[in-house]
Amino acid sequence: MKCLVTGAAGFIGSNLTDRLLREGHSVLALDNFSTGFRDTIQSALNHPAFDLREVDLLEPGDWSDAMAGVDAVFHLAANADVRFGLNHPRRDLEQNTLATFNVLEAMREHGVRRIAFSSTGSIYGEPTIFPTPENAPFPIQTSLYGASKLACEGLIQAYCEGYGFQGTIYRFVSILGERYSHGHVFDFYRALKQDPTVLRVLGNGKQRKSYLYVQDCIEAILKGLRDQPGISIYNLGTDEYVEVNDSIRVICEFMGLTPHLDYAGGERGWVGDSPFIFLDCAHIRSTGWKPRLSIREAVVRTLEFFESNPWVFERK
Amino acid sequence: MKCLVTGAAGFIGSNLTDRLLREGHSVLALDNFSTGFRDTIQSALNHPAFDLREVDLLEPGDWSDAMAGVDAVFHLAANADVRFGLNHPRRDLEQNTLATFNVLEAMREHGVRRIAFSSTGSIYGEPTIFPTPENAPFPIQTSLYGASKLACEGLIQAYCEGYGFQGTIYRFVSILGERYSHGHVFDFYRALKQDPTVLRVLGNGKQRKSYLYVQDCIEAILKGLRDQPGISIYNLGTDEYVEVNDSIRVICEFMGLTPHLDYAGGERGWVGDSPFIFLDCAHIRSTGWKPRLSIREAVVRTLEFFESNPWVFERK
Numbered sequence: 169m170k171c172l173v174t175g176a177a178g179f180i181g182s183n184l185t186d187r188l189l190r191e192g193h194s195v196l197a198l199d200n201f202s203t204g205f206r207d208t209i210q211s212a213l214n215h216p217a218f219d220l221r222e223v224d225l226l227e228p229g230d231w232s233d234a235m236a237g238v239d240a241v242f243h244l245a246a247n248a249d250v251r252f253g254l255n256h257p258r259r260d261l262e263q264n265t266l267a268t269f270n271v272l273e274a275m276r277e278h279g280v281r282r283i284a285f286s287s288t289g290s291i292y293g294e295p296t297i298f299p300t301p302e303n304a305p306f307p308i309q310t311s312l313y314g315a316s317k318l319a320c321e322g323l324i325q326a327y328c329e330g331y332g333f334q335g336t337i338y339r340f341v342s343i344l345g346e347r348y349s350h351g352h353v354f355d356f357y358r359a360l361k362q363d364p365t366v367l368r369v370l371g372n373g374k375q376r377k378s379y380l381y382v383q384d385c386i387e388a389i390l391k392g393l394r395d396q397p398g399i400s401i402y403n404l405g406t407d408e409y410v411e412v413n414d415s416i417r418v419i420c421e422f423m424g425l426t427p428h429l430d431y432a433g434g435e436r437g438w439v440g441d442s443p444f445i446f447l448d449c450a451h452i453r454s455t456g457w458k459p460r461l462s463i464r465e466a467v468v469r470t471l472e473f474f475e476s477n478p479w480v481f482e483r484k
Numbered sequence: 485m486k487c488l489v490t491g492a493a494g495f496i497g498s499n500l501t502d503r504l505l506r507e508g509h510s511v512l513a514l515d516n517f518s519t520g521f522r523d524t525i526q527s528a529l530n531h532p533a534f535d536l537r538e539v540d541l542l543e544p545g546d547w548s549d550a551m552a553g554v555d556a557v558f559h560l561a562a563n564a565d566v567r568f569g570l571n572h573p574r575r576d577l578e579q580n581t582l583a584t585f586n587v588l589e590a591m592r593e594h595g596v597r598r599i600a601f602s603s604t605g606s607i608y609g610e611p612t613i614f615p616t617p618e619n620a621p622f623p624i625q626t627s628l629y630g631a632s633k634l635a636c637e638g639l640i641q642a643y644c645e646g647y648g649f650q651g652t653i654y655r656f657v658s659i660l661g662e663r664y665s666h667g668h669v670f671d672f673y674r675a676l677k678q679d680p681t682v683l684r685v686l687g688n689g690k691q692r693k694s695y696l697y698v699q700d701c702i703e704a705i706l707k708g709l710r711d712q713p714g715i716s717i718y719n720l721g722t723d724e725y726v727e728v729n730d731s732i733r734v735i736c737e738f739m740g741l742t743p744h745l746d747y748a749g750g751e752r753g754w755v756g757d758s759p760f761i762f763l764d765c766a767h768i769r770s771t772g773w774k775p776r777l778s779i780r781e782a783v784v785r786t787l788e789f790f791e792s793n794p795w796v797f798e799r800k
Contacts, residue, residue, distance in 0.1 A: 209757075254646045257592075263584055265635060269577055276573075303621040308715060309647045315638030319581060322631030325609075329568045329626045330755055399624060439646055 172196045172238045172280075174271060175245030177204025179347045180286065182212070183382050184196040184242060184389065189215050196234055199245065200224045202263075207479060208347050225267035234276035240393065243271050245318075247352060250290060251438050254313035264316035265323075272327050281397070282334040282390055287321055287376070287401065289341050289445050299448035302339070302377060302401045308472050311440035334394040338385075341405035341447055344466040345382030346473045349480045352412065352437075353467055356419050357474050358481055360427060367420075367427040370437030372446040373413040376444045378405045381461040382470060391457045403447035406459045412437075415467055422471045488512045488554045488596075490541060490587060491561030493520025495663045496602065498528070499698050500705065505531050513548055514561065516540045518579075523795060524663050541583035548590035556598040556709065559587050562633075564666060566606060567754050569628035580632035581639075590644050597713070598650040600705055602639055605657050605694070605719065605761050606630040614763035618655070619716045627756035630644055633645075641715050650710040654701075657763055658723035660782040661698030662789045665796045668728065668753075669783060672735050673790050676743060683736075683743040686753035689729040692760045694721045697777040699783060707773045719763035719781060722775045731783055738787045 171188050171448065175181040176197030185195050196218040197209065212218045225245055235241075243312050247263035257417060268285070275283065292300050293307040303341060306411040309315040327333040342351055352370075359367055385404055392402050435443045459467060474480060487504050491497040492513030497520065501511050507754060510533040517538060527536045537545040541561055551557075563579035568607065584601070593601065607630050608616050609623040626633040634800055643649040675683055701720055707720050736742060751759045777785060 182692075242778075257585075257589065261582075263640075265581065266577075269573075273573065284734075305619040306622055308717075309641040310648065312639075312642045313799040315635070315642040316639040319631070319635030322634040323577075324623040325625040326569075326628045326631040326756070330628065397488070 170194050170237055171240050171242060172198065172234060173242045173244065174203060176220070176231060177201060177206065177209050179243060180343055180382060180385060181244040182208035182347055183345070184386050185209065185218070187386050188218055193217070194433050195219070196238065197221070198223050198225065198231060202416040203248070203305065220260065222308040226262060227271055228270040228274055232277060233279035233360035235274045235373045238278070238280045240284065241271065241275060241286045241302045242389070243268060244286045246286065247313070248312055250313040250440070255441065257312050259311040260316035265319040267322040269323055269372035272323060276327070276331055278454055281332060282394065283319065283324060284336045284393060285324055287317045287339045287340065288337050289405065289447050290319070290442060292337060292440055298444065300403070301448040302403055302451055310442065322326070328397065328399040332397040333399055334378050335399045336392045337399065337401045338389060338392065339398045339401070339403045339447065340385065341380050341445055343382050343385050344379045344470045348382065348470050348473065349469050352416060353419065353470050355372060356416060357471060359389070360419070360423055360425055364425045365427055366378050366430055367416065368432065369416065370432050371412070371434050371441065373411065373416065373429065375412045375435070375437060375441065376409045376446065377412060378409045378445050378447060379458060379463045379466050380405050381466040384461060387453050388457050391455045392452060403449050404452060405447040405449050406463055407449060408463055409446040410463050418464055418467045420473065422468060426463065456473050485555035486510050486512070486553055487556050487558060488514065488550060489560065490514045491520060491538070493517060493522065493525050494560060495665060496698060496701060497560040498524035498663055499661070500532070500560065501525065501528050503702050505533055508659065509533070512554065513537070514539050514541065514547060516552065516707050519564070532536065534703065542578060542585055544586040544590055545766050548593060551590045551594035552597050554594070554596045557587065557591060557596060558600045558705070560602045561583060562602065562666070563629070565763065566629040566756070570755065573628050573783065573800065576628040576632035579634040583638040585638055588639060592643070592647055597648060598654045598710065599640060600709060601636060601640055601654065603633045603653050603655045604630065605655050605763050606758060607633050607637070607655060610758055613729055613763045614760065616719070617764040618719055618767055619639065626758065643650045644713060644715040648713040650707045650713055651715045652710050653717045653722055654705060654708065655717070655719045655763065656701065657694035657696050657761055659698050659701050660786045663699065664789065669731060669786055672732060673787065676735065676739055676741055680741045682741055683732065684745055684746045684748070686748050687750050687757065688747055689727065689732065689745065690753070690755060691728045691729060691757065692725045692762065694725045694761050694763060695779045695782050696721050696775060697782040700775040704768050704773050707753060707771045707795050708768060718768040719765050720768060721763040721765050722779055723765060724779055725762040726779050730757070734780055734783045738784060
């Protein structure tokens with residue numbers, strides 16, 4: 169099939185792109201390279217079924233024609249910076265909500281109906297049920313990032329109901345693995361490379377988080393695609409969680425370090441940080457999908473990637 | 485207190501404005517008069533504590549200075565047209581989501597923290613629990629209108645968490661009463677005035693809907709205002725619902741007519757119409773609030789308003 173991938177130069181988008189190409193699909197990639205990087209799509213660029221357009225999703229006049237003849241849209245482009253959202257509230261609105269609206273409108277214009285969308289477990293705010301199912305009590309948003317993804321989900325759902333779109337929404341936990349370059353495993357590894365004697369930790373280190381290996385994530389995305397009108401919603405994670413302290417332990421063991429841990433204190437790493445993310449993934453498991461790597465294995469796989477790809481840190 | 489009311493020339497906004505002025509507050513009214521009308525604020529215009537600015541909320545440079553010194557914002561401006569949303573998907577995004585973002589940013593710029601927001605029972609999509617509580621299972625949006633209000637709610641919640649805003653979200657059922665000029669009681673009355681022999685009804689007439697009298701709605705809005713950081717969410721309705729056929733009966737009795745009823749058929753009046761809206765209002769009742777009028781009394785009050793205010797129909 170002819171696939172359009174937004175954010176194709178990003179962490180998940182580039183891994184998905186490689187997988188789609190390996191399976192014989194063609195990929196039209198859209199990226200503005202604001203957070204994506206050319207390194208990640210180097211091999212794809214040599215593939216005859218790959219095409220790249222460097223465009224801004226906020227300027228649909230520049231790219232909406234790309235939708236012509238597309239069978240499925242994988243809309244992964246986003247501002248994924250949860251933590252500093254309060255410093256620039258317009259960014260989540262524009263890069264997430266408005267960009268998604270533009271993607272949906274371009275699809276409608278060209279008769280494209282099938283969309284896979286990367287949402288987030290952050291959409292549950294601070295849930296009261298663990299593991300948290302997709303039909304958890306109507307959540308209250310605690311971050312601009314979560315609010316913007318909620319807005320995107322609502323739009324996609326309304327397009328499914330009103331225009332016969334075939335939508336799948338995936339609510340991710342944090343994703344780890346090859347090309348990961350954003351988040352606390354990244355931050356800890358880089359900090360310890362710079363100073364192996366001390367590690368500053370936001371919050372009290374007892375925040376409980378879930379992670380999923382990127383190839384498991386991509387497998388789930390492909391499993392969940394709809395081929396009929398309507399909406400499907402899947403949490404994507406493993407059936408476990410770890411404390412931030414647990415991942416620090418894995419990282420320190422891997423690096424052979426015993427730094428002093430300097431905690432900022434408090435239950436949350438920052439305003440809007442969720443102290444406990446643990447999703448009920450029974451729905452995606454009902455498709456036959458299951459993750460191949462545990463959280464610990466995914467952290468180690470990520471660290472191995474860092475060791476052999478120092479460019480990830482140089483480009484920042 | 486100094487109140488800023490957006491959509492102050494609208495149905496609910498103008499009634500709220502009159503109430504605030506009666507209680508001794510000052511009101512700065514913003515309206516673009518796209519659906520609001522000067523007739524509704526005629527008495528307010530003569531009040532010394534009332535000021536009006538005709539502005540477009542999408543152009544915050546024209547009005548954000550109005551936030552200076554404001555104690556509370558009542559953000560009622562919206563595109564309230566649920567039914568024809570699919571004909572102009574950009575309208576809900578702009579008039580609801582983007583306008584709300586602009587209001588929040590103008591508040592932040594001027595240190596204003598307290599906001600009351602008119603959301604909607606449509607946000608529950610097609611709920612599975614009746615009466616539907618505020619913490620109902622995470623809903624799936626079935627209309628662009630609902631999706632846009634969901635986006636607004638998420639933004640307001642994130643501003644409460646991130647910037648210490650004091651927010652109250654009211655999820656309205658359909659509101660009736662003086663100055664009502666939009667919705668099926670309006671449509672039925674007007675149609676029967678034009679042709680008393682036949683009444684076309686969308687769907688099968690068995691759609692179950694809830695209504696609330698506008699003065700009861702305003703009483704609840706004032707009861708629910710927060711005076712500390714955080715978010716409160718209240719469903720606003722009566723503890724009853726009626727079938728569309730019930731309200732047709734009340735209208736026909738009031739008008740002394742026995743038209744032939746011509747049903748379009750189907751459970752829904754249109755794509756995205758919810759066949760059953762019935763909200764659990766225990767939360768707002770816990771504040772001591774209760775509605776003074778039943779749904780039937782609210783319909784009759786609305787019909788009496790029509791009889792003595794034929795201009796409502798002339799201006800369309």
